[in-house]
Amino acid sequence: MPAISIVPERCTGCHSCEMVCSLAHEGSCSSSLSRIRMKKWEEISVFMPVVCQHCEKPPCMTICPTGARKRVPETGAVVTDEKRCVGCKSCLYACPYSAPVIHPVTKRTMTCDLCNGQPLCTKVCTTGALSYIPEGDLSMERKKAFGEIFLQSMKSTQRLKAEDGPTARVRANGSR
Amino acid sequence: MPKGWTGKRLRIDLTLRRAWSEDIPEGDLRQWFGGRGINASFFHQNFPSPTSSSENPIAFAVGPLTGTLAPCSGWTSIASFSPFSDPPRYAFTRMAGHFGVPLKGAGFDQCVLQGKADRPLYLWIDDGKVKFEEAGHLWGKGTTETTVAIQEEKGDRSIEVLCIGPAGERQLPFSNVIHRLSWTGDHLGLGYLFGVKHLKAIAIRGKKPVALQDPPRFLNLCLTLKDGIQKDRKLEALKEERTFSLPGRDGKRRMKDGNDSSSPISEQQWTASLSSYLSGQESCFSCPVHCSRNTQHEENCTGGIHLEKAWHFGPHIGVYNGDWTLKLHHLCQAQGLDPFLTGSLLARILDGVENGPLSDQDPVQTDHIWEQGEKAFVILNRIIHDGKNGFHLAVPPSSENKDLDVLADIIPFCKIVVNRLNRMTVSNMIELIGAATGHALSMEDLQETVWSILRMESHLQNKEFPFGDQSSFPRVGEGQINEILKKEERSNESTIHRTTS
Numbered sequence: 001m002p003a004i005s006i007v008p009e010r011c012t013g014c015h016s017c018e019m020v021c022s023l024a025h026e027g028s029c030s031s032s033l034s035r036i037r038m039k040k041w042e043e044i045s046v047f048m049p050v051v052c053q054h055c056e057k058p059p060c061m062t063i064c065p066t067g068a069r070k071r072v073p074e075t076g077a078v079v080t081d082e083k084r085c086v087g088c089k090s091c092l093y094a095c096p097y098s099a100p101v102i103h104p105v106t107k108r109t110m111t112c113d114l115c116n117g118q119p120l121c122t123k124v125c126t127t128g129a130l131s132y133i134p135e136g137d138l139s140m141e142r143k144k145a146f147g148e149i150f151l152q153s154m155k156s157t158q159r160l161k162a163e164d165g166p167t168a169r170v171r172a173n174g175s176r
Numbered sequence: 177m178p179k180g181w182t183g184k185r186l187r188i189d190l191t192l193r194r195a196w197s198e199d200i201p202e203g204d205l206r207q208w209f210g211g212r213g214i215n216a217s218f219f220h221q222n223f224p225s226p227t228s229s230s231e232n233p234i235a236f237a238v239g240p241l242t243g244t245l246a247p248c249s250g251w252t253s254i255a256s257f258s259p260f261s262d263p264p265r266y267a268f269t270r271m272a273g274h275f276g277v278p279l280k281g282a283g284f285d286q287c288v289l290q291g292k293a294d295r296p297l298y299l300w301i302d303d304g305k306v307k308f309e310e311a312g313h314l315w316g317k318g319t320t321e322t323t324v325a326i327q328e329e330k331g332d333r334s335i336e337v338l339c340i341g342p343a344g345e346r347q348l349p350f351s352n353v354i355h356r357l358s359w360t361g362d363h364l365g366l367g368y369l370f371g372v373k374h375l376k377a378i379a380i381r382g383k384k385p386v387a388l389q390d391p392p393r394f395l396n397l398c399l400t401l402k403d404g405i406q407k408d409r410k411l412e413a414l415k416e417e418r419t420f421s422l423p424g425r426d427g428k429r430r431m432k433d434g435n436d437s438s439s440p441i442s443e444q445q446w447t448a449s450l451s452s453y454l455s456g457q458e459s460c461f462s463c464p465v466h467c468s469r470n471t472q473h474e475e476n477c478t479g480g481i482h483l484e485k486a487w488h489f490g491p492h493i494g495v496y497n498g499d500w501t502l503k504l505h506h507l508c509q510a511q512g513l514d515p516f517l518t519g520s521l522l523a524r525i526l527d528g529v530e531n532g533p534l535s536d537q538d539p540v541q542t543d544h545i546w547e548q549g550e551k552a553f554v555i556l557n558r559i560i561h562d563g564k565n566g567f568h569l570a571v572p573p574s575s576e577n578k579d580l581d582v583l584a585d586i587i588p589f590c591k592i593v594v595n596r597l598n599r600m601t602v603s604n605m606i607e608l609i610g611a612a613t614g615h616a617l618s619m620e621d622l623q624e625t626v627w628s629i630l631r632m633e634s635h636l637q638n639k640e641f642p643f644g645d646q647s648s649f650p651r652v653g654e655g656q657i658n659e660i661l662k663k664e665e666r667s668n669e670s671t672i673h674r675t676t677s
Contacts, residue, residue, distance in 0.1 A: 009456065010456075010457075012456070012457040012458050012459035012466045012468075013458060013459055014459035014460065014461060014462055014463055014464070014466065015274075015277075015461055015462060016245065016402070016462050016464070019244060019245040019462055020245050020395070020398070020399075022385070023244075023245050023388070023391060023394070023395050023398075024395060026385070027388070027391040028385035028386055028387045028388060028391065029243055029244040029245060029385060029386045029388070030243075030281065030383055030384065030385035030386065031281075031334075031383055032383035032384075032385070033385055039333070039334075040333060040334065041333060042323070042356050042357050042358075043320055043323070043324050043357065045455070045456060045458065045470040045480070047458075104383075120399070123399065123402075123403075124245070124399070124402050124464075126402070126405075126406045126464040126466070127457065127466060
């Protein structure tokens with residue numbers, strides 16, 4: 001399956017991917033209108049783009065009660081049929097990457113459509129944090145590795161929070 | 177309202193704990209193009225002369241390209257009456273990073289703070305709504321702790337926070353505001369001004385879209401520009417060498433010159449020593465250059481660092497050990513100090529020009545400390561914690577090339593990139609503004625705007641304006657800008673020119 005490969009270590013948090021996605025799809029610039037989202041934990045210098053991985057067996061398609069999530073045969077992208085989507089958010093919770101987002105106006109879910117096979121986010125990413133893998137090259141191992149880094153970042157901030165609140169985290173990062 | 181703008185100004189009175197929004201006339205937006213002009217115009221109309229330091233207004237403003245895909249457009253203009261001069265005088269600065277983007281996303285082109293809170297607070301601006309939150313629990317905390325604590329209080333790590341550290345709370349004159357633990361609004365004394373106002377931080381979340389006049393054209397222009405910048409051979413060199421210095425416009429790397437205490441070899445050693453702590457890159461909003469570097473120190477991640485700031489805690493003060501440079505930088509970052517002014521002050525103390533904070537009777541002496549970095553660290557700690565702030569500060573002289581400053585602000589792009597990458601020309605900038613706002617900007621408009629802004633600023637600073645009419649003003653144009661840029665490169669004190677990779 002085609003996918004956008006994510007290498008979080010290379011992301012610098014410039015938000016260009018969000019802007020180009022929003023501009024190309026909605027005609028205006030806003031992170032809330034983007035199909036790709038940049039998450040950040042600045043105190044540990046982690047910036048991470050999150051975007052649909054167009055899984056081989058997408059849990060969002062399985063769980064969608066109205067059949068709104070479907071694969072486009074031409075591009076292999078898993079997208080939302082807005083006419084069928086009722087905005088129940090099931091796909092948000094089913095997705096291991098939390099990739100689907102709610103459109104602020106239509107209130108339907110939206111995900112990456114791979115820009116008809118030429119994803120613009122990969123064109124504006126100058127560090128190589130995002131790259132387009134057209135067919136079958138992105139191994140399951142790579143996807144798992146991305147998921148692992150995502151999980152570790154979440155856990156490391158949560159662990160530090162549980163220990164002693166923000167103070168512990170700051171100490172751990174050596175800023176004080 | 178022209179596209180690219182919100183047409184709103186957020187006014188905040190900290191004394192009354194009141195916030196309100198007012199319209200910015202469409203004519204003003206069309207006339208001033210960006211943050212610096214809007215700020216100067218506001219002060220010119222409302223605060224033509226300085227007020228007391230607690231009433232002192234602080235203005236943040238953005239341009240029509242802020243929050244869009246336009247490369248290198250994530251800068252914010254800031255203006256106030258600076259405490260660095262006596263009596264306070266109108267001053268302005270720019271801040272790189274991401275702060276202006278949520279400000280526009282919250283629905284404002286400009287935010288003006290005035291008054292003084294009766295107890296510590298922080299501002300919470302959430303998509304246009306303003307709340308005055310108690311900050312007693314944050315008072316005394318470092319900038320990293322403050323940023324993280326506010327984000328967690330609000331349950332959203334995407335919030336942008338601009339805050340002061342303990343140095344600002346103690347009203348040290350060279351204290352600063354810090355944003356995303358990395359970017360600062362330098363040379364203005366903002367940390368002091370926030371401290372006087374009992375304002376610990378401004379936290380913003382804003383996700384309203386920026387509307388554009390001609391989205392397809394704007395998209396194409398941005399993609400072409402980004403592609404060109406990406407292929408620029410100077411940027412290629414930067415990427416390959418994984419360093420954080422940029423070459424000059426002529427492609428040559430430069431060493432610091434004219435200082436006996438430093439040699440090219442020792443500077444190279446310092447750069448190599450510091451490079452061993454670099455772990456990744458960080459970037460301003462929508463910038464393809466990524467000139468900030470993350471640092472890893474003793475297995476801990478310690479945030480972003482910029483070369484010009486690092487240099488002020490390195491060769492500038494005779495420190496050639498990257499480890500001590502990082503320690504000084506982190507102390508400065510956590511306390512919320514202006515790295516340029518702090519470096520200048522330390523240099524003067526270490527050179528014996530300025531009286532140090534340690535008297536003969538002081539139990540803490542630095543004479544026995546051999547390592548220059550450690551000595552600087554002890555002195556800086558003493559300055560911070562004893563509140564000995566009566567030093568004469570060597571405020572860096574403003575640029576000789578006011579024209580370039582104005583141009584970099586009114587057409588809000590990163591001066592560092594404009595200066596070095598030939599792809600960023602005035603024509604490209606004007607084209608981008610046209611596609612974003614629908615306003616076809618001419619060179620004559622630009623000329624008039626530059627002249628008007630400089631005249632207003634001269635008036636606010638009580639300085640004589642040398643160009644009585646526009647006809648005597650140097651012609652602003654492609655050739656003129658190239659000439660200014662060349663001149664700027666020769667005279668620029670920026671440390672980016674001084675250090676090679």
